[in-house]
Amino acid sequence: xxxxxxxxxxxxxxxxxxxxxxxxxxxxxxxxxxxxxxxxxxxxxxxxxxxxxxxxxxxxxxxxxxxxxxxxxxxxxxxxxxxxxxxxxxxxxxxxxxxxxxxxxxxxxxxxxxxxxxxxxxxxxxxxxxxxxxxxxxxxxxxxxxxxxxxxxxxxxxxxxxxxxxxxxxxxxxxxxxxxxxxxxxxxxxxxxxxxxxxxxxxxxxxxxxxxxxxxxxxxxxxxxxxxxxxxxxxxxxxxxxxxxxxxxxxxxxxxxxxxxxxxxxxxxxxxxxxxxxxxxxxxxxxxxxxxxxxxxxxxxxxxxxxxxxxxxxxxxxxxxxxxxxxxxxxxxxxxxxxxxxxxxxxxxxxxxxxxxxxxxxxxxxxxxxxxxxxx
Amino acid sequence: xxxxxxxxxxxxxxxxxxxxxxxxxxxxxxxxxxxxxxxxxxxxxxxxxxxxxxxxxxxxxxxxxxxxxxxxxxxxxxxxxxxxxxxxxxxxxxxxxxxxxxxxxxxxxxxxxxxxxxxxxxxxxxxxxxxxxxxxxxxxxxxxxxxxxxxxxxxxxxxxxxxxxxxxxxxxxxxxxxxxxxxxxxxxxxxxxxxxxxxxxxxxxxxxxxxxxxxxxxxxxxxxxxxxxxxxxxxxxxxxxxxxxxxxxxxxxxxxxxxxxxxxxxxxxxxxxxx
Numbered sequence: 130x131x132x133x134x135x136x137x138x139x140x141x142x143x144x145x146x147x148x149x150x151x152x153x154x155x156x157x158x159x160x161x162x163x164x165x166x167x168x169x170x171x172x173x174x175x176x177x178x179x180x181x182x183x184x185x186x187x188x189x190x191x192x193x194x195x196x197x198x199x200x201x202x203x204x205x206x207x208x209x210x211x212x213x214x215x216x217x218x219x220x221x222x223x224x225x226x227x228x229x230x231x232x233x234x235x236x237x238x239x240x241x242x243x244x245x246x247x248x249x250x251x252x253x254x255x256x257x258x259x260x261x262x263x264x265x266x267x268x269x270x271x272x273x274x275x276x277x278x279x280x281x282x283x284x285x286x287x288x289x290x291x292x293x294x295x296x297x298x299x300x301x302x303x304x305x306x307x308x309x310x311x312x313x314x315x316x317x318x319x320x321x322x323x324x325x326x327x328x329x330x331x332x333x334x335x336x337x338x339x340x341x342x343x344x345x346x347x348x349x350x351x352x353x354x355x356x357x358x359x360x361x362x363x364x365x366x367x368x369x370x371x372x373x374x375x376x377x378x379x380x381x382x383x384x385x386x387x388x389x390x391x392x393x394x395x396x397x398x399x400x401x402x403x404x405x406x407x408x409x410x411x412x413x414x415x416x417x418x419x420x421x422x423x424x425x426x427x428x429x430x431x432x433x434x435x436x437x438x439x440x441x442x443x444x445x446x447x448x449x450x451x452x453x454x455x456x457x458x459x460x461x462x463x464x465x466x467x468x469x470x471x472x473x474x475x476x477x478x479x480x481x482x483x484x485x486x487x488x489x490x491x492x493x494x495x496x497x498x499x500x501x502x503x504x505x
Numbered sequence: 506x507x508x509x510x511x512x513x514x515x516x517x518x519x520x521x522x523x524x525x526x527x528x529x530x531x532x533x534x535x536x537x538x539x540x541x542x543x544x545x546x547x548x549x550x551x552x553x554x555x556x557x558x559x560x561x562x563x564x565x566x567x568x569x570x571x572x573x574x575x576x577x578x579x580x581x582x583x584x585x586x587x588x589x590x591x592x593x594x595x596x597x598x599x600x601x602x603x604x605x606x607x608x609x610x611x612x613x614x615x616x617x618x619x620x621x622x623x624x625x626x627x628x629x630x631x632x633x634x635x636x637x638x639x640x641x642x643x644x645x646x647x648x649x650x651x652x653x654x655x656x657x658x659x660x661x662x663x664x665x666x667x668x669x670x671x672x673x674x675x676x677x678x679x680x681x682x683x684x685x686x687x688x689x690x691x692x693x694x695x696x697x698x699x700x701x702x703x704x705x706x707x708x709x710x711x712x713x714x715x716x717x718x719x720x721x722x723x724x725x726x727x728x729x730x731x732x733x734x735x736x737x738x739x740x741x742x743x744x745x746x747x748x749x750x751x752x753x754x755x756x757x758x759x760x761x762x763x764x765x766x767x768x769x770x771x772x773x774x775x776x777x778x779x780x
Contacts, residue, residue: 201676201679208680210673214673216696228681231683231687231691232682
């Protein structure tokens with residue numbers, strides 16, 4: 130178990146700037162999940178930590194050691210790949226013990242380490258099989274076992290669950306969480322699946338275009354996104370956004386008028402940000418779970434998705450048009466708990482509580498976030 | 506299930522064609538084997554008939570001129586050269602396939618160009634070089650000559666195989682503590698079986714049958730390989746044709762055996778399935 134520090138790490142591929150000055154401190158035993166859209170640099174960053182990519186500038190340390198220019202085999206990191214990357218010509222046992230064999234560990238020690246890891250991952254009965262005889266889930270366990278056997282300082286995971294089916298994925302998610310507690314190891318995990326990020330991470334790192342947008346615990350990021358990007362990226366279904374204008378600034382109170390909303394909305398400016406100018410364009414954010422049925426905004430039901438434990442409504446509110454919407458039609462998404470019967474084309478009245486609203490300026494920076502308190 | 510008549514006719518035609526072609530190819534080989542059992546007279550009086558008596562006399566005569574030694578020489582030369590070819594071409598192709606440098610690409614083009622040079626074009630300077638290096642009449646010497654001939658083609662073959670080799674396996678090996686040499690020998694080579702098998706068969710057949718260089722560079726009787734050794738059965742005035750055919754039959758056996766052993770990987774590799 131060791132800490133990992135990235136200090137102003139940059140990566141260029143020719144003229145393309147893939148990683149733009151990333152600094153991050155991962156505490157010993159932390160489970161860091163890096164999320165972001167495709168091409169945001171999360172996998173590149175992980176590969177740079179592993180030593181599979183060189184760093185153009187900046188510094189990286191693991192524990193006390195400067196690893197910036199060390200080769201992968203000297204870094205003390207283990208990586209679990211998306212496609213498992215098991216050696217097809219070796220048995221599961223040899224796959225898991227390969228690193229120790231390369232390091233010339235005594236045979237008895239290798240056997241013990243492999244068998245312990247196999248027991249932890251419940252794959253003991255597969256030890257003498259070849260990888261091709263295993264299912265996807267079993268292969269992924271072996272890949273994780275191969276990492277565990279080495280007892281590395283830092284575990285790296287590159288979208289390890291994305292090739293598994295949904296049921297297996299949620300099962301493995303739970304197991305990885307359990308494994309992290311059991312091993313008490315430092316782990317860096319890359320995914321584009323926000324459920325994985327929200328459920329497993331001690332802290333989430335949101336990356337966008339090669340830069341860190343925000344670092345924090347899952348609920349910190351969900352409740353208090355620093356930017357429009359983070360607010361839009363975390364949460365499923367996605368947050369509803371509406372463009373509006375500041376029509377009044379009185380101290381900390383901002384009044385926003387949104388075309389299509391019957392009345393302007395007043396929000397309280399966050400303490401650490403400057404008030405926007407009068408008449409400037411802003412973007413209002415409403416989480417789907419904050420949309421309520423009953424209120425003063427008429428909307429017709431364009432689509433109903435009944436998921437059993439919740440009902441998703443896609444609402445056409447006429448002039449009140451959702452930007453960057455989940456559906457491209459500008460529909461508002463509402464997430465209602467439990468089951469409801471709605472018919473397509475019905476008109477409902479909706480509303481949202483003003484203390485559940487987010488406000489961002491044109492550059493995407495946070496202006497107002499709700500004062501949400503997480504129940505203990 | 507019944508087959509449509511038209512399809513069956515096409516099938517018959519295709520099988521007929523393949524059958525005729527196979528007969529055409531196999532006929533000389535069958536003739537060689539049958540001729541080995543005939544007497545010297547019979548070969549000329551009844552060239553296409555079956556042997557009157559099945560006797561192994563000609564095999565004994567062939568073995569008597571030192572076929573055992575020639576075969577040993579051929580085995581040493583073929584094994585040695587194929588081993589060097591696989592090792593050197595594998596390393597070269599891997600280095601080129603993994604490099605992004607322009608110079609390496611240029612080197613690859615040079616290797617391809619080397620493959621295009623006909624053997625006979627360089628035979629005189631090659632002879633001079635080999636004798637200057639004191640390598641004539643040396644099995645060790647001709648091994649290097651054969652290796653040099655075989656490396657360009659095998660490098661091209663390995664190069665395309667390595668381009669498709671899954672990178673994650675190499676990356677996993679590097680993270681597992683392997684330095685580049687270990688990645689190559691412990692992960693890449695063991696997983697290149699089909700490519701190695703096809704390269705080995707191609708080169709083994711070529712070297713086993715190679716005549717011109719062997720004739721030029723190996724003149725001492727105890728150094729000769731099979732193709733030139735068998736020539737000793739041809740005297741100045743008479744030729745012992747049944748013994749020549751017996752010698753050739755013996756010479757053909759090992760290569761057929763290798764092909765039978767490796768043919769699965771060979772065919773898989775040629776069909777692009779050896780991954």
